[in-house]
Amino acid sequence: MQCLTLIRSAEINGRGVVLSLVKSHLHTNNEIQYLTTALSPARLKSCIESEGLALKVTYFDGYSDAGGWKNIASCVHLQGPLEQIFSIGSPKESKKPVVVIDKIDDVSNHQDSLNLIRSLHKISADENVEQLIVYASADCMQENLMSSLCQIASATIHLQPAVPYRCKIVLKKPSGKVLQSYEEFNLGPDLTVQDNRTVEVEKHQAGETNDADAILAVQTTFNLTLTEDQRKSKNMLLLPHTRVQSSGGQIHYTPDDVDDWDEEDPDDDLDI
Amino acid sequence: MFDSIKNALEGGGVRIADGGSFLISESATSSASGLVSHFLSFGVADNRHVCFVSLQHTWGHYCNIGSKFGVNLRQQAAEGKVKVIEGLKLMSEVLKNDFQEADHPFSFILEPSEQPLRNLYHVIRRTVEPWRENDERFVLVIDGVSSLLNLGVLSSQIEIFVNYCRTLIEGNNNSDYLGVLVIVTKSCGKDEDASLIINSLAQCCVVHMSLEALSTGFSREIHGNLRFIFNHTSPHHALPDVQLFQYKMEDKNIKLFAPGTSASVL
Numbered sequence: 001m002q003c004l005t006l007i008r009s010a011e012i013n014g015r016g017v018v019l020s021l022v023k024s025h026l027h028t029n030n031e032i033q034y035l036t037t038a039l040s041p042a043r044l045k046s047c048i049e050s051e052g053l054a055l056k057v058t059y060f061d062g063y064s065d066a067g068g069w070k071n072i073a074s075c076v077h078l079q080g081p082l083e084q085i086f087s088i089g090s091p092k093e094s095k096k097p098v099v100v101i102d103k104i105d106d107v108s109n110h111q112d113s114l115n116l117i118r119s120l121h122k123i124s125a126d127e128n129v130e131q132l133i134v135y136a137s138a139d140c141m142q143e144n145l146m147s148s149l150c151q152i153a154s155a156t157i158h159l160q161p162a163v164p165y166r167c168k169i170v171l172k173k174p175s176g177k178v179l180q181s182y183e184e185f186n187l188g189p190d191l192t193v194q195d196n197r198t199v200e201v202e203k204h205q206a207g208e209t210n211d212a213d214a215i216l217a218v219q220t221t222f223n224l225t226l227t228e229d230q231r232k233s234k235n236m237l238l239l240p241h242t243r244v245q246s247s248g249g250q251i252h253y254t255p256d257d258v259d260d261w262d263e264e265d266p267d268d269d270l271d272i
Numbered sequence: 273m274f275d276s277i278k279n280a281l282e283g284g285g286v287r288i289a290d291g292g293s294f295l296i297s298e299s300a301t302s303s304a305s306g307l308v309s310h311f312l313s314f315g316v317a318d319n320r321h322v323c324f325v326s327l328q329h330t331w332g333h334y335c336n337i338g339s340k341f342g343v344n345l346r347q348q349a350a351e352g353k354v355k356v357i358e359g360l361k362l363m364s365e366v367l368k369n370d371f372q373e374a375d376h377p378f379s380f381i382l383e384p385s386e387q388p389l390r391n392l393y394h395v396i397r398r399t400v401e402p403w404r405e406n407d408e409r410f411v412l413v414i415d416g417v418s419s420l421l422n423l424g425v426l427s428s429q430i431e432i433f434v435n436y437c438r439t440l441i442e443g444n445n446n447s448d449y450l451g452v453l454v455i456v457t458k459s460c461g462k463d464e465d466a467s468l469i470i471n472s473l474a475q476c477c478v479v480h481m482s483l484e485a486l487s488t489g490f491s492r493e494i495h496g497n498l499r500f501i502f503n504h505t506s507p508h509h510a511l512p513d514v515q516l517f518q519y520k521m522e523d524k525n526i527k528l529f530a531p532g533t534s535a536s537v538l
Contacts, residue, residue, distance in 0.1 A: 010471050016507035038476055064439050067432055069390050109428035139471040163511055
């Protein structure tokens with residue numbers, strides 16, 4: 001997949017998964033170009049090197065002077081187009097670089113969302129890039145930017161706060177088919193993915209709280225929701241007018257003593 | 273320095289002396305002044321330089337709070353151990369048009385700028401730079417970054433400013449921290465910008481201390497909830513550790529206890 005987006009929230013730190021992806025690429029002898037905005041390259045390097053990873057990683061420092069306030073030439077300024085930061089060109093060897101952006105929400109503070117998405121699209125569509133890995137925080141970005149990011153990604157991993165790791169994976173195939181699955185896994189001491197398994201998760205258990213009923217239930221003391229048994233009873237109830245319409249009805253009228261009963265149609269004079 | 277706060281932090285494996293970024297969020301009905309005094313008194317007691325940027329209250333307010341907790345901040349400032357950057361005073365200079373510097377830290381109030389907090393950062397940097405050059409440890413406290421939202425500063429610009437302040441506490445060899453950065457901000461669920469700031473800053477700090485008033489009202493024995501959210505730097509720890517305490521502000525102390533164990537209950 002060309003563009004892989006890893007989305008975290010405030011309740012879970014997904015950097016371990018990012019480093020696991022980096023490590024798996026290093027094992028296949030790919031070159032990594034890593035743009036870091038939240039940790040200094042030295043601190044990130046100590047994090048990667050402590051896991052015994054190979055040193056085929058080129059770091060771009062988007063942390064120390066992201067806005068150009070200190071005029072440090074060796075640092076990357078995040079106001080310009082992202083594709084101009086990385087060294088992407090005709091690969092001298094057969095291996096194309098893997099580009100990692102950690103974290104994209106820090107980059108979005110420095111430039112317009114439209115330009116940012118355009119840059120990401122260019123990098124992911126570049127034939128000289130093996131893969132683009134984007135690490136994002138869902139609750140630190142505007143919703144429109146997050147949705148655009150998910151749109152251009154060919155695979156999105158939404159991390160959920162759970163132990164072991166639980167994530168929702170959305171995979172877009174080249175044929176246009178979209179696959180969605182929930183998976184659980186652990187990270188081993190060497191950051192390799194272990195005990196990977198697919199889980200069946202109900203929609204409400206997956207933490208998707210956008211359901212209007214759930215929102216209403218939280219906001220009022222009245223019980224506006226139905227249990228499963230109540231829903232079944234409600235569906236089985238036959239309303240009186242429904243019963244009559246299906247089986248036919250009769251009108252029973254008992255005239256009083258003072259009624260002048262005759263067989264004439266009272267509506268006969270109407271031109272209906 | 274309050275032993276209860278120190279013990280709560282060390283219980284989560286965090287020592288203030290090791291440095292790093294600390295985030296304190298307060299609500300409209302709970303004040304972080306006690307915790308601010310804790311960090312200021314830590315810096316003084318540990319013989320560190322202290323740089324205090326006050327954006328929300330006057331320096332006199334913090335001195336009064338500190339004196340209630342037994343810390344004489346005025347004397348510390350007079351002796352040069354605490355350097356104070358009074359945001360309210362600087363803002364009033366701009367509003368009265370009583371400044372000559374082109375790089376006044378709050379000149380953006382009258383003249384819009386694409387990078388409004390750049391000058392404020394440089395003022396802070398010039399204050400701590402002599403300490404950094406001599407490898408001397410220091411404490412940098414910035415109280416009330418969310419107040420900048422009221423001046424028209426965007427949340428993204430505040431995040432950039434705080435990230436730059438984080439670079440000031442990095443050690444020269446980048447493997448340890450030379451300083452302690454304490455950021456205080458307001459928490460409000462209905463304010464999207466304030467929530468964005470907290471969500472962003474909470475992810476890059478060592479500890480997020482969240483002060484909330486009791487949801488059911490006021491109590492004589494309990495003044496609010498204090499939640500410690502410890503973020504691990506190791507890539508193997510994905511979930512932060514959360515510890516919830518209830519607190520009571522006393523004369524010269526902050527008392528912490530587990531929920532449900534206050535004097536009024538026991």
